Amino acid sequence: MPFEDLSIMDYLSRIVDILLVWYVIYKLIMVIRGTKAVQLLKGIFVIIIVRFLSEFFNLHTLGWMMEQAITWGFLAIIIIFQPELRRALEQLGRGRIFARGGIQEEEEQKRKVAAIREAVSYMAKRRIGALISIERETGLGDYIETGIPLNSTLTSQLLINIFIPNTPLHDGAVVIQKNHITAAACYLPLSESPFISKDLGTRHRAAVGISEVTDAFTIVVSEETGNISVTQHGELYHDLSSDEFEQLLEKELVTGTKVKYTSSSLWKRKGKKERG
Template sequence: MPFADLFSDLTVLDVVTNAVDILLVWFVIYKLITVIRGTKAVQLLKGIFVIVIVRGLSNLLGFNTLEWMMEQVMLWGVLGIIIIFQPELRRALEQLGRGRIFSRGNLRENEEQDRLVEAVTNAVSYMAKRRIGALITLEKETGMGDYIETGIQMDSMLTSELLINLFIPNTPLHDGAVVIHKKRIAAAACYLPLSESPFISKELGTRHRAALGVSEVTDSITIVVSEETGAISVTKNGELQRNLELEEFSKLIRREWFVGENETVTTSTGWNWRGKKNNG
């Protein structure tokens, strides 16, 4: 039968229905993959693919005993999957009941953003209270590979405990900047360019000048904790916000790090992010 004859009896409605059906199946498969991504179910899926391939090869090569074994594994494997992954299946059904099964990817991303902001905020809060000097740069679009290479390579998970330990006085890595690259601690003890602006206050030290300097040549966000006063400052695009309260610092970091430049954050000092005095 010619290939074209397969579609000769299909109406336009049949074609549209089949196309929508295929798209829905692919959409469901894609969403299921995003749900199990990062869980132990991924390893299970790999194992299923291996079993299917071995079963097909054994049938092709005539390995009857091996084929029978793979058939038994596939036959009883469904029951094993239900028993082993009972907690995950229950959680997925609960999310389906709440209508959240297909928003799992965004939920995970939001949870990760919350974790990162909380880690940075907790570390800055701890160091500010104890007047531990700190310089932390959050990379955005502009690559900071040149500055990362000047420090000690780490590629570590971003946690508040690790950030605090890196800036404890008289430790090997406390002097210099920590650069956060792709939401991970890329390097510590990095050298940043000092700003040569003549308008910088004389009371600002090397950390603030370095923070301003790197903000003048990249789109990064740089956090400074003053060793003398414990004050929290943030720089971006050559602008400096000083003496931030912890709550407004956390909001500013979240919006500038993950949302972008479309929103401004007005601080208690009366300055918004773009450095213009708030007349309200």
């Protein structure tokens, strides 16, 4: 139907239709955010871009290969994205997929930071060894499967209780997803980097190891000294003070938080930065 023949109601219905489609797409992206599906989606976009480029430059063989990948891609998506699709359908059934807002998310992040800060401070003072890995963009599902599922709301009391010595779950890592302790006693990959000090034990090597293969933010409390360390992006920040740890935690986990560093760098002044 030509545009000039459309009524005002037709215009409005089409605008609403477009806005609803964009909103649904946005919410679906929010559902898969923090899982490995994000990386897989990037791969799909690369295939589509290569397909258009091969057609533009008349690369027939490459174009045929990309065409086959796209043709069979729908079936592959169902298989590869099975956990994410199930999760989206479950949230839709509970009415949660359209329920979250930015303010809510920031408040949850602040509560998470407060619970982790309180637990780590308690354990550091009493030299209770701990290994806590916080999921970010890259999913930690493979490592969660190696531990004991908890799926519990994150509280400082529960986090402390897990790492009390000689309890069934104190060995291994706790994995936190959003505001939940998803699993405990998880096995993380050990780094084989020769740059890690020989004075540091298995917990530190595991923390560096997970930071080398994911973007997780991982916290270590030393059982021997009570020192607090943090790993991210393959680097180990060792022997942080309580203030340094709190600032870094808020900077990395709370949306929109601005941290003011002193003229002498936060890490140079106290933390010892070691490459992983």
